[in-house]
Amino acid sequence: MLNVTARTFAQEVEQTSRSMPVVVDFWGENCAPCVALARVLERLEPEYLGRIKLVELEAWAAENRELTERLGIRGVPTLLAFAGGEPGRRSVGNVPESELRQFFNAVVAGPEDAQGIFRTAIKALEEGDRSRGIAVLREALERNPEHVESNLTLLLELGRNAGPVDEQGLQELTEELWKLFPRFAVIARQTYPDEIEAIQLRMSCLRDRPAMPAARLLRERLETAPDDNWSRLTLGRRLIAEGDLEEAAERLLQGVERAEAAPGFVFLRDFRSVHLLAGSWNEATGQRLEQVLERVEASRKKKA
Secondary structure: OEEOOHHHHHHHHHHHHHOOOEEEEEEOOOOHHHHHHHHHHHHHHHHHOOOOEEEEEEOOOOOOHHHHHHOOOOOOOEEEEEEOOEEEEEEEOOOOHHHHHHHHHHHHHOOHHHHHHHHHHHHHHHOOOHHHHHHHHHHHHHHOOOOHHHHHHHHHHHHOOOOOOOHHHHHHHHHHHHHHHHHHHHHHOOOOHHHHHHHHHHHHHHHHHHHOOOHHHHHHHHHHOOOOHHHHHHHHHHHHHHOOHHHHHHHHHHHHHHOOOHHHHHHHHHHHHHHHHHOOOOHHHHHHHHHHHHHHHHHHHHHO
């Protein structure tokens, strides 16, 4: 395999991929799974000669780190395929040879089909046409069920599905999330851990919703017992299940400020996940959270 660096990446990978698919093996020093994967790649490389160009790049070398981070590589080994100058299909971890063959065959078949459809979906979502964006994402997954970006975007869009949603709608949403999620989670857990945690939160809230008290009852309980953090957390999760992410975030932030020790971490984790689901995490939200955490820390020091 040809060794490339950030300096040669544009020519050897992006430019070459305009005429032939290029697969980049991102590896790390002292990484046993990387060594094992490389042996299989070297064995398969002659089979795909002339159809795929296979190169390797040391992910965490100082000269490559900025490029690695820009491409969203969060764990090694990771294979990332390029076609038409754009990144597309990826495979994370030391997968079996049979899965590598499927990966390479899909690359040869033309992952740019799913990638092109994915870009169309993103444009629709950016223009505010959510129903069309979701429909096009489903089309991309029909072409390539393992297209990571399409899986992730569709799961997040479904996960932030706003309420109120009737019982049938919630059931259909739950079924689709469970259908899409398990295999994708295995593929992308190292690459998108925060997003996967956010999607899992919505799914667990949907699953537990029938056992939760109604939101109205939880609100009434908090009016009479404002320090009841169990009710506050349950209300936040009930609202997540129902799709009211804005109020859920407010309730969870209250919990960050009011909770003591470990329970505060649960509120904090769910607060971040809700904003990730809603697509509303930004600098202002981060600053607001920092202010709350500063008040919590000051209060703890005062009590001590």
